Amino acid sequence: xxxxxxxxxxxxxxxxxxxxxxxxxxxxxxxxxxxxxxxxxxxxxxxxxxxxxxxxxxxxxxxxxxxxxxxxxxxxxxxxxxxxxxxxxxxxxxxxxxxxxxxxxxxxxxx
Amino acid sequence: xxxxxxxxxxxxxxxxxxxxxxxxxxxxxxxxxxxxxxxxxxxxxxxxxxxxxxxxxxxxxxxxxxxxxxxxxxxxxxxxxxxxxxxxxxxxxxxxxxxxxxxxxxxxxxxxxxxxx
Numbered sequence: 155x156x157x158x159x160x161x162x163x164x165x166x167x168x169x170x171x172x173x174x175x176x177x178x179x180x181x182x183x184x185x186x187x188x189x190x191x192x193x194x195x196x197x198x199x200x201x202x203x204x205x206x207x208x209x210x211x212x213x214x215x216x217x218x219x220x221x222x223x224x225x226x227x228x229x230x231x232x233x234x235x236x237x238x239x240x241x242x243x244x245x246x247x248x249x250x251x252x253x254x255x256x257x258x259x260x261x262x263x264x265x
Numbered sequence: 266x267x268x269x270x271x272x273x274x275x276x277x278x279x280x281x282x283x284x285x286x287x288x289x290x291x292x293x294x295x296x297x298x299x300x301x302x303x304x305x306x307x308x309x310x311x312x313x314x315x316x317x318x319x320x321x322x323x324x325x326x327x328x329x330x331x332x333x334x335x336x337x338x339x340x341x342x343x344x345x346x347x348x349x350x351x352x353x354x355x356x357x358x359x360x361x362x363x364x365x366x367x368x369x370x371x372x373x374x375x376x377x378x379x380x381x382x
Binding site for chain 2: 190196197198199200243251252253254255256257258
């Protein structure tokens with residue numbers, strides 16, 4: 155049973171436009187959610203997180219939105235840059251410190 | 266954040282053999298984890314490496330197949346035993362930095378790409 159789902163395996167956007175990556179979860183016990191970026195041959199790099207008590211968190215060009223009633227979160231990147239091209243993983247965690255990851259979305263930002 | 270290194274970065278092994286992967290952190294951390302990422306799949310938690318005691322394994326993973334050591338707060342090893350081609354994956358260690366409360370961000374090592382022939 156996949157508790158964290160990223161239904162879009164890939165996304166392509168033009169440089170300067172907004173990238174929106176989506177994530178759905180099924181476990182209402184998750185306390186916090188995170189987004190990671192992964193380049194080939196590297197480990198995932200932490201981007202931004204959000205607590206379940208908030209609905210928005212912003213850090214520079216990155217904003218994460220959480221809709222608890224819909225069990226849905228999204229990552230917005232504005233403006234998108236070619237260097238943002240990578241695989242983005244959504245992850246969720248609870249009180250036991252364990253993270254559950256989605257399968258990832260490959261973002262390609264075209265110049 | 267923490268600087269995390271893994272050795273080896275990649276390896277090609279014969280079936281039936283074992284490989285030990287090392288994870289070194291530049292600062293003391295309370296929580297260390299081992300993940301596996303099979304081709305086209307998400308990161309799956311194998312176990313939590315506990316300092317001074319046996320690792321805590323997730324469902325589907327057992328100590329005989331993936332023995333883990335954690336002799337101190339900066340180092341851990343994961344062994345992939347009696348390997349088969351199905352063990353071909355990227356193996357990653359991660360740490361939860363001591364004292365973090367909000368978000369419990371985990372920081373990842375660069376990964377070890379294992380291919381089993």
